[in-house]
Amino acid sequence: MATTDESTGTWFGADGQVSQLRGLLFKAGCLGATLLALFLVFVFLVYVAIDAIEPGTADPAWWATVATTVAGPAIVLSIYYYRFAPRAGEVAYTALGLPVAATLLAGGVSIVFRHIVSPHEWLALVVASLVAYGALEFHGRARDAGALERVVVGAAVIGLTIVGVPGLVPSLRTLLLSLPVLPMAPLALLGTFVVPIGVGAGWSVRRARESDRAGLIAGGVTVAAAAIGAVAGPVVGVSWTTWLVLTTVVGVPVGLYVERVYRGGKGVSGLALPVALAAGVVVCAVIVETAGFAGPDVWIDWEFLTSAHNRTPREAGIYPALVGSVMMIIVVALAAFPVGVGAAIYLEEYAPTSGLSGSIVELIEINIANLAGVPSVVYGLLGLALFVKVGELRPGIVIVGGLTVSLLILPIIIISAQEAIRAVPDSQRRAAYGIGATRWQTVRTVVLPRAMPGIMTGTILALGRAIGETAPLLMVGVAAVVRISPRSFFGLFSAMPRQLYSWAQLAKPDFYHGVLAAGVLVLLVVLLMMNGTAILLRNKYQRRD
Amino acid sequence: MTRNDTRKADDSDEQRTDGSGPAVSEPTTRPDATSDSLLDDSFDVTSGSLSGDADAVLETRNLDVFYDGVQALQDVTIEIPENGVTALIGPSGCGKSTFLRCINRMNDLIDAARVEGELRFEGKNVYDDDVDPVALRRKIGMVFQSPNPFPKSIRDNVAFGLEVQDKAGDVDETVHRALERAALLDEVEDQLDSSGLDLSGGQQQRLCIARAIAPDPDVLLMDEPASALDPIATSKIEDLIEDLAEEYTVIIVTHNMQQAARISDKTAVFLTGGELVEFDDTDKIFENPEHDRVEDYITGKFG
Ligand SMILES: Nc1ncnc2c1ncn2[C@@H]1O[C@H](COP(=O)(O)OP(=O)(O)OP(=O)(O)O)[C@@H](O)[C@H]1O
Ligand SMILES: [Mg+2]
Numbered sequence: 001m002a003t004t005d006e007s008t009g010t011w012f013g014a015d016g017q018v019s020q021l022r023g024l025l026f027k028a029g030c031l032g033a034t035l036l037a038l039f040l041v042f043v044f045l046v047y048v049a050i051d052a053i054e055p056g057t058a059d060p061a062w063w064a065t066v067a068t069t070v071a072g073p074a075i076v077l078s079i080y081y082y083r084f085a086p087r088a089g090e091v092a093y094t095a096l097g098l099p100v101a102a103t104l105l106a107g108g109v110s111i112v113f114r115h116i117v118s119p120h121e122w123l124a125l126v127v128a129s130l131v132a133y134g135a136l137e138f139h140g141r142a143r144d145a146g147a148l149e150r151v152v153v154g155a156a157v158i159g160l161t162i163v164g165v166p167g168l169v170p171s172l173r174t175l176l177l178s179l180p181v182l183p184m185a186p187l188a189l190l191g192t193f194v195v196p197i198g199v200g201a202g203w204s205v206r207r208a209r210e211s212d213r214a215g216l217i218a219g220g221v222t223v224a225a226a227a228i229g230a231v232a233g234p235v236v237g238v239s240w241t242t243w244l245v246l247t248t249v250v251g252v253p254v255g256l257y258v259e260r261v262y263r264g265g266k267g268v269s270g271l272a273l274p275v276a277l278a279a280g281v282v283v284c285a286v287i288v289e290t291a292g293f294a295g296p297d298v299w300i301d302w303e304f305l306t307s308a309h310n311r312t313p314r315e316a317g318i319y320p321a322l323v324g325s326v327m328m329i330i331v332v333a334l335a336a337f338p339v340g341v342g343a344a345i346y347l348e349e350y351a352p353t354s355g356l357s358g359s360i361v362e363l364i365e366i367n368i369a370n371l372a373g374v375p376s377v378v379y380g381l382l383g384l385a386l387f388v389k390v391g392e393l394r395p396g397i398v399i400v401g402g403l404t405v406s407l408l409i410l411p412i413i414i415i416s417a418q419e420a421i422r423a424v425p426d427s428q429r430r431a432a433y434g435i436g437a438t439r440w441q442t443v444r445t446v447v448l449p450r451a452m453p454g455i456m457t458g459t460i461l462a463l464g465r466a467i468g469e470t471a472p473l474l475m476v477g478v479a480a481v482v483r484i485s486p487r488s489f490f491g492l493f494s495a496m497p498r499q500l501y502s503w504a505q506l507a508k509p510d511f512y513h514g515v516l517a518a519g520v521l522v523l524l525v526v527l528l529m530m531n532g533t534a535i536l537l538r539n540k541y542q543r544r545d
Numbered sequence: 546m547t548r549n550d551t552r553k554a555d556d557s558d559e560q561r562t563d564g565s566g567p568a569v570s571e572p573t574t575r576p577d578a579t580s581d582s583l584l585d586d587s588f589d590v591t592s593g594s595l596s597g598d599a600d601a602v603l604e605t606r607n608l609d610v611f612y613d614g615v616q617a618l619q620d621v622t623i624e625i626p627e628n629g630v631t632a633l634i635g636p637s638g639c640g641k642s643t644f645l646r647c648i649n650r651m652n653d654l655i656d657a658a659r660v661e662g663e664l665r666f667e668g669k670n671v672y673d674d675d676v677d678p679v680a681l682r683r684k685i686g687m688v689f690q691s692p693n694p695f696p697k698s699i700r701d702n703v704a705f706g707l708e709v710q711d712k713a714g715d716v717d718e719t720v721h722r723a724l725e726r727a728a729l730l731d732e733v734e735d736q737l738d739s740s741g742l743d744l745s746g747g748q749q750q751r752l753c754i755a756r757a758i759a760p761d762p763d764v765l766l767m768d769e770p771a772s773a774l775d776p777i778a779t780s781k782i783e784d785l786i787e788d789l790a791e792e793y794t795v796i797i798v799t800h801n802m803q804q805a806a807r808i809s810d811k812t813a814v815f816l817t818g819g820e821l822v823e824f825d826d827t828d829k830i831f832e833n834p835e836h837d838r839v840e841d842y843i844t845g846k847f848g
Contacts, residue, residue, distance in 0.1 A: 144713075353656050354656055425693075427689070427691065427693040428693060428695065429654070430651065430654065430689060430693065431689065431693040431694075431695065431753070431756075432695075432705070432709070433651065433654060433679075433682065434649065434651060434682060434686075434687040434689065434757075435682065435683075435686065435687075435705060435706040435709065435710075435756065435757065435760065436679055436680070436682040436683030436706065436709060436710055436760070437679070437705075437709040438679050438709070441709045445705070445708075445709070446695060449696075450696060
C-alpha cells in the first residue's frame, strides 16, 4: 500500500517532527556573543596599534613598497602553503615565530646580564655551583651515606660554595668575585654561558643524528659563532656581549629547528617564508632609502624600547620600566612559585581529609578560592602594611613591589597547582605506594613530574596577571617616573603598568596617544609571549597522555 | 601441584563458624620476636621462618572491612601457608581485592575504608600501631587489577622499586632478570628506554609484574594478573607464579576457574557479601567442596 511509504517518509527525517527553533536561536545567540567579543577585542587592538604606529604619516609610496616587497610575497606563500603544502605551512609559522620569540627572550637575557646578574657574578655562580655539584657527587660516590648525613653535607657544601655565612665565612662565589684578575665580561660569558649551551646543542644533535661528528660540529659552530663576535660585533654596531646573547639564545634554537626540518625532510619548503620575509625587508629598506619615501612616524621603535621617560614625547621610552617589570617578575616567581606549589602539595597530598581537621582544611581551601577574587587594591594595602610597616622596607623598591604582587597571585598559583596535582590519576600513587614508596618518594618521583606541566602552565598564566597589575604598585608607592633602571632588588623602580598609568595622566596628547599606545603594545607583546609559552607547554604535554 | 598440607583441612572453616557474634578488634597478644623486622629500616629478605607456629605466614582473625559503614568483608578468618600459591576466587564485588589490600595495608589510602580484626604477617598484627605500612609493603609486593605503569621508560619502571627501597646491586641486571621472569624481556629488550605507556595492555600488565618482583618481596599479591593476556603470555605468567611459589608466598585473585585449579595449592572461595565460605586445598575445593554454594559457583550455576 502507498500509505506505508508515506508513513516511513514522515517518520524518518521529516521536518517539524522535533522542534529545532529554540536550538537554532540559542546557537545564533552564542555565535553573536562570540563575534561581539572578538570584534571588541579586535577594535581595541587596532585602535592601540594605529596610535602606536600612526600609519597616516607615511608616504603612500612607502606603503606600496612594503606591500609589494614584504606583504605580497608573504601572502602568496601563505596561500600556497594553505592550498598545497599544509605541513610546510606549519614549518613556516614555526620558523617565523621561533626567531621572533627567541629575540624577545634574548632581550630578557640581555637585561638580566646587564642589570641583575653581571657576567662576572654569573661566572662566579656557575663555577661555585660546579664545585658544589662535584663535591656532592664525590661524597655520594665515596660514602654510602644515610639521608641525614647527605642533607647535612649538602647544606654545608652549598653554604660554603654559593651562599656563605654572612659576616663569618665568605662563600667561594664571593671569593671568586674578589679575585684581582677576572676574565673580560664577554669572555666570562663565553665560557660559562655559551659553552654549556653549545654542549647542550651538540649533544642533542649527536643524539638525533647518531653521529659524534655532527654533534661536535653543532657545538663547535655555536661557540665559534659566539666567539667571532669579538670582531664582528663592533662591525655591525653591537657589543660583544649582545652578540653572544643573540647567537646563543636566537641562533641555537633556530639552527636546531632548521636542522631538524632538514633531517626530517618534511615541509622543508616552509623555511622559505622567513627567508622571503627577511629578503623582502632588506629589499624594501634599500628601495625606501634610495627613493626617499617617508615611513610612518612610529612611536614604538628601538629608541622607545631603550630609553627612559622624557618630557618630550618623541624621546620618551620605556626601558627602565621594562627592566623594573622583569626584575619584579623574578621576585614574584621566586617568592610565589615555591610557596604556592608547596601549599598545593600539602593540601592535596598530606592534609587530612576526614574528621575535624579535614573540615578545617576544607574551610581553608574554600577561603583560598575566595582570596583569588579579592581586589588587587586590597593586596596593595596588605603589602604596604606587611612589608613597609612591619617589615620596615623602603616603599617603592623592587622587592616590596614583587612580594606584594606575589601575595596577589599566590591563591591563583595554589589553585591551579592543586588542580594539576589532582589530575594525576590515583592509580599512579597506588602503584608507588604498593611497591613500598614513602609519601615523599611518591610525591617526588610520581606525582610532581606528572603534575609539573600543569603547574608550570598555571604559574606562567598567573605571572602574566602579575606583570600587568597596577593598583598594588600604586599602593606600595612605586614611583611614577624612574629615569634609571634599578641597580638591585632593593632599588627604587617603576614597572610597565605603573609607567603606562602615569603617561595616561600627562597633559600632552602625544603622551596619552602615541607613547601610551606604544607602551601598551610592549606590555601586550610580553603578555602574549608568556601566555603563548603556557599554551605551548600545555599542548606539548597533553599530546603525550 | 598439590602440596601436602599437614594442617587439618577444615581448620579455617571451623574457626570462622566458631567466631560468632560481631567481630571486635581485640588487643592482640604480644607478637613473637621475628616480627620486629617490620619495624626495622633494613628490610632483610631472609627474616627467618616462624618457629613452631605451623607454617602460616599470613593469618587473619575475624577480619571485617567497611567502606563508609557498608561491610565489604565479613569476619574473615584464614591461614595462608608460607610459600605456594593461594587462589582467591569468587563473584565480582565479593571483596577479593579488598582482602588483598588489607594484607599490605593499601586500604590505608582509601579514606572510606575501615579495617577491624586482626591480620598477622609472620606473627605480627600488621594493624598494630607500631607497624610501618611502608616497610610492610616492601615485603609484600602487589600487582594491581588494572595495569598502572609510570610514564617513565621501561627500565625506570622496573627499577622503580629498587630505587625507592634503596637496594644496592646491579640495577641493569635486576631489571633484565625481572623482565625475563615476567615473560616480557624478548619483546622489549631493545626498547628499554622507550615509555612504558607505549606498550600494549597485556605488555603493561607484565611490566607491572616485573616491577613488583624486581625488589624481591616475600609475598606477592596479584589481582587478576592474567586478565588482559593472551594464552601464551598467560601460560608464561603461570609458569612464573609456580616458579615464584618455590620461594615466595603468592596470593592470586582470578576469575578463571581453570587457572585457579591449575596453579594454586590452596583456594579460598569468597561469596557475595564478603564472606569467606570455604578455604581448603585446591583439589578438595574443585573436586569435593564442603558447601553447595561453592559447588554451584565453581560449576557456574551461581555467579
Ligand atoms: N574504594 C571503595 N569505596 C567504597 N566501596 C568500595 C571501594 N572498593 C570496593 N568497594 C566495595 O567493596 C565491595 C568489594 O569490592 P572488591 O573490589 O573487593 O571486589 P572484588 O571481589 O575484587 O570484585 P572484582 O572481581 O570485580 O574485582 C564492593 O561491593 C565494592 O562496591
Ligand atoms: Mg577486584
